[in-house]
Amino acid sequence: MIVSRDSATTLVDPDFDENDVRTMSPRRNSEEVDKLGEEARKDLIEQAKVLQMSLQAIVDRVETVKSEHEKLEGGNKFLQSYIGELMQTSKITSTAPLKKGKGRSGK
Template identity: 55%
Template sequence: MGDTALHKTSSPDWSDSASGMSFDMHPSKPVRPSLPNRQSSGTMVVPRDSLAVGPIDLNLGPDDVRTMSPRRTSEDIQALGKEAREELQRHAKALQDSLVKLFNRIEAVKEEHDKLDNNNRFLQKYIGDLMSTSKITSTGRNKK
C-alpha cells in the first residue's frame, strides 16, 4: 500500500493518463540557434590632430540621389517671402483696426463716465439744496 502511494506521487499530475502517453512521447522543445560570435569593435579614440577627424568633402555627381532633392529657386524663395510679408501686413492691419476700435470704446466709456459724474454732482447739489430749504421751512413753521 505504501509503494502505490509513492508511485502515484512520483508521476506528474499533468500527464495524459487517458491516452496512455507519457511525458517522453511529447515533441521536444525547439532549441534557439546560437548567435554568431562578434569581434570587438575596439575603442573609437582618435587623436585630435588626426586627419580622420573632420568633415568629409563629398564630390557628388549629377545623378546622385542626394543631389536630386527638390530645391527652391530664387523665384520660389522670393514668392514665399512676398506671401509671408503680405500675410504679416494683413495681420498687422487687423491688429491696428482692433486697437483703434478698442481706443474708441475707451473714449466712449470715459465720456459716459464724465457725463454720469456731472449728473451725480448736480443731483447731490440739488438734494443738498432741498434739504436746506426743508430745514428752513420746518424751523419757520415751529416759530409760529
C-alpha cells in the same frame, strides 16, 4: 562623439539612403524662397492692418465710454447739489417755530 582638433579631417559621404529624411526635404530655389517671403510679408501686412483697425475700434469705444462717464459724472454732481439744497431747505423749515393759530382744536 568627441573628436580632438589634432585628428585628421574626415570627409562625410554626401550619399544618403533614399529613406533618409534629408533626401525627402524639398529643395527650394531662390525664386521660390522669394515668393514665399513675399507671401509671408503680405500676410503680415494684412494682419497688421486688421490689428490696427481693431485697435482703432477699441480707442473709439474708450472715447465714447469716457464721454458718457463725464456726462453721468456731471449729472451726479448736479443731483448731489440739488439733494444737498433740499436737505438744507428741509432743515430750515423743520427748525422754524410752529405758529399757534386758529386750528381745528382751537375754538
